Amino acid sequence: MMNIWDKMFNFDNYGQLLALLQNSIIAGALLGLIGGLIGVFVMMRDLTFAVHGISELSFAGASFALLVGFNVVVGSILGSLVAALVIGVLGVRARERSSIIGVLMPFGLGLGVLFLALYPGRAANKFGLLTGQIVAVDDPQLFWMVGVTIVVTVALAILWRPLMFATVDPEIAAARGVPVRALSPIFMIILGLTVAMAVQVVGALLVLALLVTPAAAAMRVTASALWVPVLSVLFGTVSIVGGILVALGGSLPISPYVTTISFAIYVACRIVGARRVRRGWGPRAAASVRTPVAATIGG
């Protein structure tokens, strides 16, 4: 029992470890930022499954890069972009999209497993791409990640309002001159970049914990156009950085820590949100009758 505990939590020589893992912590914070921001759109555009599909192809790309001795981040980005574009182009309709992702995902995973099996190097590296690893981030990788973060953040800052308009109300947005069709593939590229980065930190299997859970949690407690992204970023950053800090001394992958924190935040937000809904969610005129929800009209 003691043995397992030591594996999970071990805070000996914490200061030295912290210095060693500086890169990972920076990468985690960057990922918390862009994952939290893009998560808002992933939720609103209903792309949760697409995120999972992209991450598996990103994993294939990364393991191929590992096999041939290429930059793993670049391989991961290429895999991501291919998946994002295929899903974006072929999967315009929701149902079509789901089937395409369902087809792509196992293929990507299979390819990745193949490349890893052929890879002669250390086993820790292999597992890292699937479940995340703590030592992973070296300087060239961090360089790429900073680049990705800048690109994604700037793109989202420019696109935010039209993209939100096109997401919430495509018909009216198009009437207002928003290029709704063009925005879709552009968003998929930004999403692909973010996923590629997340694969580096938490591993392909658990990308959703940083790209979906924080935004989903935020949307449980607020509908504010300002607070949804702010809380989403906060939740994402706390999950990933907190997860790394707790995982530091143990010998396990970081993802269980990250996902546990992320999940706990979500549960807490659900409870808070449920209480808020029960009390009527904000000020409303007493006269207006609460018919169930507007969404039931659309079936």
Added chain:
Amino acid sequence: MNSAGVADAGVTGALTDGDTAPTVGDPAPTVGDPAPTVGDMALADGDTEPAIAAVRTRDAALAYGDRVLWEGLNLDIAPGQFVAILGSNGSGKTSLLKVLLGEQPLTRGRAWIGGEPVLRGSTAVGYVPQKISIDDGTMLKARDLVRMGLDGHRWGFPFGSTRSRRAVRTGIDNLLASVGAAGFGDAPVSMLSGGELQRVRVAAALASNPSILLCDEPLAALDLRHQQEVAALLDRRRREHGTAVLFVTHDINAVLDYVDLVLYLAGGQFRLGPPSEVLTSQGLTELYGAPVDVLRAQGRLIVVASTDPSAGHHLSDDDNCVVDHRQPDFRRAVQQ
């Protein structure tokens, strides 16, 4: 409120009006006088003689391949006029709105809005769609939806001074109040009822202070009480601000008291004029090329295809499709 009930609220509602009147709150006596004249439709027409037409088309035609939807359309719609656009499915009602939105080019002719050629994304045009519902998971405040109507199409991050932000907020508060939505401005849109959401949508369409408002069956998903409320809202807007309203509908009765002009599209042709002139047995018979009777009952108009007495509620010649057309699921399937 369910889809089936909603679908009934249009044309067929006119037929069953007598039955539902006691339960819905007896709308017939309040809607208008039972006299055969169509009320005060000349009102807005009379006191605004415009220098520039809100909407103007010259020899406008729209055709898909060989199929001509309408041609030779010369519209001169004055500011503040309330125009109902009627016709069967596929007669080009929505296409006309798309033309005015700049999303659909004319096959022939030209169109102007406020004296300027039609331009896609113009802030002079407000648009209220038929589709009311917003995806269930959308966490967005009603006021944020209105704000999108103001600057949702702009690129870049909305930096602004505290004062300008406060001005925007006050403006949105006023808009919400003007459509009777002040009470739920901070509620998430997914928690609003259909009637509440449609008010918010009207506010969003008005956010850019447009000179014309294009409405594509905005009442189709609403019950009778909310239909009357939203229709009255549009009427007040055009009277107070001179916003011309182009209103596509299957059921003119909800707006009959407000309508100045009717544009009735059918079979590649059209009739344009006051309701008392267009909505007559003779006029529609000529337009359809088949016997049509227009009946008036309790201040409401009922269009009847005379050849088939059993089909008494048919306003259009493909009424079976009308019902389907209003099922949001069906519509979504078509769009995909």
